[in-house]
Amino acid sequence: MRNDYDIAVVGGGLLGSAIAWGLGRIGQRVVVLDEGDVTKRASRANFALVWVQSKGLGMPAYTVWTVRASETWAQLAADLKDQTGLDVCLQRNGGFHLALSEGELEQRANTLKRLHNQVGAADYQVEVMDRDRVAAMLPAIGPEVVGGTFCPLDGHVNSLRTFRAFHTGFKAFGVDYRPEHPVTAIAQSGGEFRLATPRGEIRAGKVVLAAGNANQALAPMVGLHAPMGPTRGQIVVTERTLPFLPHPLTTIRQTDEGTVMIGDSKEDLLDDSGLDLSISTVMADRARRTFPLLGRLNVVRTWSGIRVMPKDGFPVYDQSESHPGAFVACCHSGVTLASNHAYALAPMIAAGQLDATEVGAFTGRRFAAMATTGSGYY
Amino acid sequence: MFKRLQADTRKPVGIFVDGTAVTAREGDTVSAALLASGLDVRRTTAVSGAPRLPYCMMGVCFDCLVTVDGTGNRQGCLITVREGMRIEIQKGKREIGR
Numbered sequence: 001m002r003n004d005y006d007i008a009v010v011g012g013g014l015l016g017s018a019i020a021w022g023l024g025r026i027g028q029r030v031v032v033l034d035e036g037d038v039t040k041r042a043s044r045a046n047f048a049l050v051w052v053q054s055k056g057l058g059m060p061a062y063t064v065w066t067v068r069a070s071e072t073w074a075q076l077a078a079d080l081k082d083q084t085g086l087d088v089c090l091q092r093n094g095g096f097h098l099a100l101s102e103g104e105l106e107q108r109a110n111t112l113k114r115l116h117n118q119v120g121a122a123d124y125q126v127e128v129m130d131r132d133r134v135a136a137m138l139p140a141i142g143p144e145v146v147g148g149t150f151c152p153l154d155g156h157v158n159s160l161r162t163f164r165a166f167h168t169g170f171k172a173f174g175v176d177y178r179p180e181h182p183v184t185a186i187a188q189s190g191g192e193f194r195l196a197t198p199r200g201e202i203r204a205g206k207v208v209l210a211a212g213n214a215n216q217a218l219a220p221m222v223g224l225h226a227p228m229g230p231t232r233g234q235i236v237v238t239e240r241t242l243p244f245l246p247h248p249l250t251t252i253r254q255t256d257e258g259t260v261m262i263g264d265s266k267e268d269l270l271d272d273s274g275l276d277l278s279i280s281t282v283m284a285d286r287a288r289r290t291f292p293l294l295g296r297l298n299v300v301r302t303w304s305g306i307r308v309m310p311k312d313g314f315p316v317y318d319q320s321e322s323h324p325g326a327f328v329a330c331c332h333s334g335v336t337l338a339s340n341h342a343y344a345l346a347p348m349i350a351a352g353q354l355d356a357t358e359v360g361a362f363t364g365r366r367f368a369a370m371a372t373t374g375s376g377y378y
Numbered sequence: 379m380f381k382r383l384q385a386d387t388r389k390p391v392g393i394f395v396d397g398t399a400v401t402a403r404e405g406d407t408v409s410a411a412l413l414a415s416g417l418d419v420r421r422t423t424a425v426s427g428a429p430r431l432p433y434c435m436m437g438v439c440f441d442c443l444v445t446v447d448g449t450g451n452r453q454g455c456l457i458t459v460r461e462g463m464r465i466e467i468q469k470g471k472r473e474i475g476r
Contacts, residue, residue: 240424242472242474244474257424294474296474297474
């Protein structure tokens with residue numbers, strides 16, 4: 001294998017893979033430097049939603065960016081299928097958030113109203129539905145469901161297969177994937193970056209930091225800033241069952257292969273080696289109240305996983321002023337935004353310049369002021 | 379393929395397999411009774427629909443999944459037959475309400 005590239009992408013998760021695939025697609029010589037299998041990898045622990053509703057309170061540009069991703073996901077699914085033969089099972093027929101009390105529904109409706117009233121937010125449709133309208137679309141709801149919100153742009157995907165499809169696509173695009181190559185130092189000299197790894201030095205004209213929470217430590221090496229907040233989520237998975245849930249929910253979805261995933265909790269932890277059963281209990285109980293028939297299914301797996309979460313919940317895309325050619329990318333929604341990373345961000349990086357009108361709001365410099373509050377989280 | 383031993387003197391237990399009356403023996407597991415029944419008792423898997431028969435007979439492989447008295451995805455090798463038990467060969471995924 002060669003050791004000099006146009007671009008080195010640090011991080012081989014869903015975000016780094018989408019960018020690297022997008023770069024390979026437009027003919028860049030790319031290497032992906034990844035850690036090993038024991039890495040805390042959000043790409044293997046996520047909930048797999050392609051999700052729009054309720055994202056962007058506190059940053060309207062995030063709403064615009066998310067809507068765009070949802071609208072280009074079908075192209076990504078089609079391109080991956082053509083290239084690799086893998087069907088990532090994108091289902092984008094609208095998603096729900098359901099409420100188990102009038103208070104919950106009112107709170108949800110108010111949040112969405114505030115989101116839509118933001119100047120510069122994308123104008124997309126979210127409907128507040130009463131129980132009868134929800135029941136017409138989700139016949140399995142239980143008596144406690146009072147209503148919900150529905151957004152036709154929401155959907156979900158098989159995220160593990162998406163991950164695999166990107167990596168399969170690497171081969172066709174000539175992207176070198178190198179596991180067990182954690183980057184320990186980055187230096188720029190003579191117009192190129194030198195990345196130190198335990199398995200030798202890699203040289204590249206540009207570098208993209210897409211290493212999830214590790215970006216926090218890597219970004220300062222090239223004059224960038226990417227503060228991350230630790231968050232852990234838990235998921236409960238049932239045995240496979242015949243299709244009963246035609247739309248995904250924020251917290252419950254049925255996969256293409258029939259399992260039901262129940263999420264999603266949020267704790268300020270980075271330890272993914274255990275579970276808090278009191279949290280799983282609440283999640284399972286709410287799921288059963290939402291769809292009583294779930295109570296008959298066996299749970300086959302539960303796990304906790306680490307989310308990648310920039311400190312204010314919104315994505316960070318930035319380029320270095322002190323180290324031209326160095327970029328950083330991190331976000332919570334690596335599944336939803338995969339299409340943007342492949343089709344929009346990758347070409348900007350290849351051109352050496354992020355487009356300020358498209359991604360300027362996501363600069364890491366915002367954290368210096370820390371004026372932005374709110375959460376990009378669901 | 380499977381034959382009962384001539385010397386097996388355990389008491390007969392009547393069960394139904396997809397509505398057909400079958401005589402099992404006291405102490406049989408559901409899986410053993412199905413294999414001994416002489417019927418086609420192949421289930422199909424949840425994703426690819428491949429045919430399967432009970433394999434490990436000790437609760438590990440989950441290839442004996444079967445609907446017992448209206449409840450899907452039961453491990454037939456871990457359940458003992460009872461008089462009047464109604465067994466359905468499960469084709470594909472479990473139905474959520476069963």
